Amino acid sequence: MAKQQMLQFVTVGKEMPSKRPPELRAKDFHEIYGEFSDPKAAEQSGRCSQCGVPYCQAHCPLSNNIPDWLRMTAEGRLQEAYDLSQATNTFPEICGRICPQDRLCEGNCVIEQSGHGTVTIGSVEKYITDTAWEQGWVKPIRPAVEREESVGIVGAGPAGLAAADRLRRMGFKVTIYDKYDRAGGLMTYGIPGFKLEKPVVMRRYEQLVDGGVEFVMNCRIGDAMDFAALRGKHDALLIATGVYKARDIKAPGVGLKGIVQALDYLTASNRQSFGDSVPEIESGELNADGKRVVVIGGGDTAMDCVRTAIRQGAVSVKCLYRRDRANMPGSQRETQNAEEEGVEFVWLSAPKGFVGEGAVTGVMVQRMRLGPPDATGRQMPELIEGADYVEDVDIVITALGFEPEEIPTLWNVPDLEVTRWGTVKADFRTHATNLPGVYAAGDIVRGASLVVWAIRDGREAADSIADYLSQSARVAAE
Ligand SMILES: Cc1cc2nc3c(=O)[nH]c(=O)nc-3n(C[C@H](O)[C@H](O)[C@H](O)COP(=O)(O)OP(=O)(O)OC[C@H]3O[C@@H](n4cnc5c(N)ncnc54)[C@H](O)[C@@H]3O)c2cc1C
């Protein structure tokens, strides 16, 4: 391949990989973006301006060495690009697919700021690692030494898996416990296939199994197994359980049949995509087929629900959000994708209550406007009196965010310190909790966040656990 010059952003425009047309992609749960061809990846990487102080890298939670792997891709040195990329990111092909790049690396790209359109960093990262898998450059995990110490990890989401990968490479014995039947956490049962196809996650799980990580599935700690017993079994523990308590909506009629929670809805759909038999889909309880759907919320979870409903064959899908488009928390790219697929956004609207006898038949919608900013500078939604109306529905999906479960109570470990929000208190650098040898990482510490932050926490926690175990071994030898 001819070597591609860098700094081509003035003459070469920004291009994403091709996107499947909405009428086709809305019929299935496959990813919507294609892959770059080799020349296109090189061309798009060649747009990078090779900044001396790369803001993209500074705004990547993993501090990925982006300008260097872009240059290597532009020069056709793909295997080197992969080696560099995977040195800082345990799952680059996953981040390339689902990071909100517009808020992270790409949103801070200097050529984006100068109006030329960002380098499509995420798509190149995905391309590099997908190519590495195809070419067999992704090597099995084979530790150089085997160590005696064992680490127990509760939670097989990205935080737990990233920690397991790193610890196992250092030779520790690693066992992961998870309440679900499949690994991956929200990457498996939360995020839909049209953003992240499931074989991409399962391939990583298989890599860890092949590398000697033991998985104990269908095992809910605090229920199937006691936390104290777990502490006795391992030399160190990592809590990486995520946040799963759905925020409630407080409005009249909220208990009506047909009002369902986002994660129940998405989990059922993801299970169906795995080929599982899902009674709630078959009964229609968690199935939007032929229904008028209202989704409440403006975050990424709401975006995933509206787009899932379209794919299930909903007659209409409306998304109620109490602020406007500019102030929504969800990704603008995903909102646009949803609109292309036929979702209607009803900005500045909130549910006042639900109507129906036994089952929901309508949402009482109240209209809002944006008032003065609050202490954080964000404009507060205000009610417009007398503008209420009823929206007819067959199913309502609530997507108002998640909170941590009460781990000290559920696990009978009252000494474990938590914050006033219920998240586990851990040192932000070492990820150590107040219990010796017990660490915590990911959403259970941060609150609902992102996969890329969970990966970073998991990697850092693994390093701290390794230090702790090495120190304990030294003390024991003295
Ligand atoms: C619908 C949805 C869409 C999202 N989309 C994106 C996106 O596009 N991009 C992005 O970056 N982030 C996204 N996120 C956020 C992202 O998925 C999370 O931030 C990330 O998965 C957190 O990782 P984690 O490892 O901390 O927890 P999780 O992924 O939640 O994994 C925790 C694991 O712990 C297990 N567990 C919990 N309690 C117990 C117990 N008592 N015993 C045993 N096991 C237990 C769970 O079964 C789970 O497997 C999305 C989240 C949701 C809900």
Ligand code: SF4
């Ligand atoms: S990990 Fe996420 S933020 Fe970092 S370079 Fe990749 S896509 Fe961007």
